[in-house]
Amino acid sequence: VAFAKNNAFEKLKALNANSPVAVRGTVQKKKAKASESADKPAEDSWELALEEIHPLNDFPKETIMTPETVFPPEQRYLQLRSDAELREALRFRARAHNLCKKELEEQSPPFFEIETPLLFKSTPEGAREFIVPTRREGLAYALPQSPQQYKQILMASGLPRYYQFARCFRDEDLRADRQPEFTQLDMEMSFATGDDVMRTIEGVIRRLWSSLMKDPAPEGPFRKVPYQDVMAKYGSDKPDTRYGMEIIRLDQLLPVDLIGKISDLEDPIVEAFKVEGNENDPAETHKFITQFLDSPAGAPFNNNPDGGPGVFIYNGKQPLCGLQPFGFQAAEHVEELLDPDHGDLIILQARPRAPFSGGSTPIGDLRRALHASSVSTGFKPAPTGFDFLWVVDFPLFSPSSDSEPGQGGAAGISSTHHPFTAPKRPADVDLLLTDPTQAVADHYDLVVNGVELGGGSRRIHDAAVQEFIFRDILKMPAERLDDFSHLLDALRSGCPPHAGLALGFDRLVAVMLGKESVRDVIAFPKTGRGGDDAMVGAPSPMTEQALETYHLKLRK
Numbered sequence: 001v002a003f004a005k006n007n008a009f010e011k012l013k014a015l016n017a018n019s020p021v022a023v024r025g026t027v028q029k030k031k032a033k034a035s036e037s038a039d040k041p042a043e044d045s046w047e048l049a050l051e052e053i054h055p056l057n058d059f060p061k062e063t064i065m066t067p068e069t070v071f072p073p074e075q076r077y078l079q080l081r082s083d084a085e086l087r088e089a090l091r092f093r094a095r096a097h098n099l100c101k102k103e104l105e106e107q108s109p110p111f112f113e114i115e116t117p118l119l120f121k122s123t124p125e126g127a128r129e130f131i132v133p134t135r136r137e138g139l140a141y142a143l144p145q146s147p148q149q150y151k152q153i154l155m156a157s158g159l160p161r162y163y164q165f166a167r168c169f170r171d172e173d174l175r176a177d178r179q180p181e182f183t184q185l186d187m188e189m190s191f192a193t194g195d196d197v198m199r200t201i202e203g204v205i206r207r208l209w210s211s212l213m214k215d216p217a218p219e220g221p222f223r224k225v226p227y228q229d230v231m232a233k234y235g236s237d238k239p240d241t242r243y244g245m246e247i248i249r250l251d252q253l254l255p256v257d258l259i260g261k262i263s264d265l266e267d268p269i270v271e272a273f274k275v276e277g278n279e280n281d282p283a284e285t286h287k288f289i290t291q292f293l294d295s296p297a298g299a300p301f302n303n304n305p306d307g308g309p310g311v312f313i314y315n316g317k318q319p320l321c322g323l324q325p326f327g328f329q330a331a332e333h334v335e336e337l338l339d340p341d342h343g344d345l346i347i348l349q350a351r352p353r354a355p356f357s358g359g360s361t362p363i364g365d366l367r368r369a370l371h372a373s374s375v376s377t378g379f380k381p382a383p384t385g386f387d388f389l390w391v392v393d394f395p396l397f398s399p400s401s402d403s404e405p406g407q408g409g410a411a412g413i414s415s416t417h418h419p420f421t422a423p424k425r426p427a428d429v430d431l432l433l434t435d436p437t438q439a440v441a442d443h444y445d446l447v448v449n450g451v452e453l454g455g456g457s458r459r460i461h462d463a464a465v466q467e468f469i470f471r472d473i474l475k476m477p478a479e480r481l482d483d484f485s486h487l488l489d490a491l492r493s494g495c496p497p498h499a500g501l502a503l504g505f506d507r508l509v510a511v512m513l514g515k516e517s518v519r520d521v522i523a524f525p526k527t528g529r530g531g532d533d534a535m536v537g538a539p540s541p542m543t544e545q546a547l548e549t550y551h552l553k554l555r556k
């Protein structure tokens with residue numbers, strides 16, 4: 001404000017900062033100060049000559065709000081108001097949303113957005129659901145964990161190119177920066193294979209990167225790496241491929257007494273990777289790894305019941321360069337494969353001899369944690385850029401786990417992706433009859449920098465195969481199989497072959513903005529372990545009256 005008439009300045013001074021006002025005045029160019037010149041203009045070169053000011057509401061005097069203030073989740077509105085970066089993230093998100101729409105709608109033939117119901121039905125698709133009781137006694141809806149079944153039914157309905165920004169609901173463990181409700185960019189196409197889907201999604205990614213990012217748009221096609229290979233090389237099905245530290249297998253070559261020192265397992269698999277040391281100084285490397293193993297981040301690895309990590313520092317001044325316990329043959333092999341330099345770290349880790357299953361191996365987790373620690377402690381620079389890849393050829397089925405409800409079948413196995421994913425090759429279809437655990441899925445995940453952005457698959461479009469998987473492979477009870485009758489009927493009605501995918505949109509935006517948490521790109525995220533919205537106080541206790549309305553009773 002430059003100057004004020006009619007005691008407006010006094011009124012302005014009496015107001016609390018951050019209060020909304022209506023003003024009348026003249027916007028004018030500021031007079032340059034002596035310190036400013038034509039080539040160094042003032043940052044803000046306009047000012048307001050204030051004539052009238054009317055307060056419209058009051059901002060509480062006792063609330064301190066600076067751009068740095070961190071407000072509790074209860075006051076998310078103040079956080080949004082004070083935190084320009086947060087508001088900018090939401091703007092960025094809206095732009096990304098529009099670009100995705102544009103890319104899909106400009107395809108030939110175009111995709112178009114179709115909304116599918118949120119009041120759905122409980123089906124054992126894979127994740128734990130939220131149930132919505134109704135006033136009709138004993139009847140409930142379920143919120144969709146994804147629009148998967150509706151979008152496949154759209155393919156049977158002659159709507160061959162669908163997409164949707166879909167809200168999905170999963171009542172799952174919230175530790176890993178997940179939200180009980182989240183947004184997917186969901187799509188499906190008929191008469192299509194996984195390659196068609198992957199090509200389309202690469203187009204979406206390139207459009208986003210070329211329009212919104214400083215980094216160059218990734219060129220396609222993105223490489224496709226089989227699940228077995230990423231698990232062997234990175235110990236993870238969503239590896240960060242930017243920083244090397246690739247894993248090799250050593251067990252056949254290692255002396256038995258060395259294996260016995262790192263693990264009590266009988267005949268384990270032993271794997272290794274190298275961490276490049278800093279400044280070729282073994283003492284620095286020693287300090288880094290000791291600090292890591294003594295820190296809380298290192299504890300789970302030290303306490304691994306299958307044996308903690310075996311740590312070796314490659315040291316040109318020691319016999320066999322510090323690899324003496326390996327024996328000559330294995331040391332030579334390690335040198336050949338890992339090509340260590342003076343001061344590099346070599347880590348060994350054992351695991352039970354079993355095929356890969358699940359998302360990671362102990363050495364993969366260790367690789368990730370060690371790398372994170374090397375960056376956070378300044379031992380290594382943070383990797384830059386984006387390295388996209390498709391992880392493909394997942395096993396069609398995985399051993400059931402307690403943490404995931406799966407399809408609730410009695411077979412002890414669950415679908416790795418979901419039960420609608422097709423076997424990849426004719427030989428994998430044959431394996432359904434002989435050894436389904438060996439069957440490979442036509443399932444693909446999009447991974448960048450250690451983050452799974454999304455996944456999809458070619459679907460089973462033959463009702464007989466789908467039913468066989470539900471009943472004979474997963475061994476779902478008859479009444480649960482009935483829950484899928486709508487889908488089986490739609491497939492039976494001459495449904496064309498189809499494939500699709502969903503991108504986790506919150507995560508995608510967080511990755512683009514380099515945010516640690518999806519909460520930083522959601523206006524009103526759930527927080528805390530229970531998935532609470534602390535601002536509105538949800539979930540909230542049900543009143544007696546509500547319980548009665550929905551014919552419910554609390555168990556003591």
Ligand code: ASP
Pocket residue numbers: 145146147148187455456457500501502
């Ligand atoms: N419905 C799947 C999911 O939510 C995505 C897909 O297969 O299209 O992961």
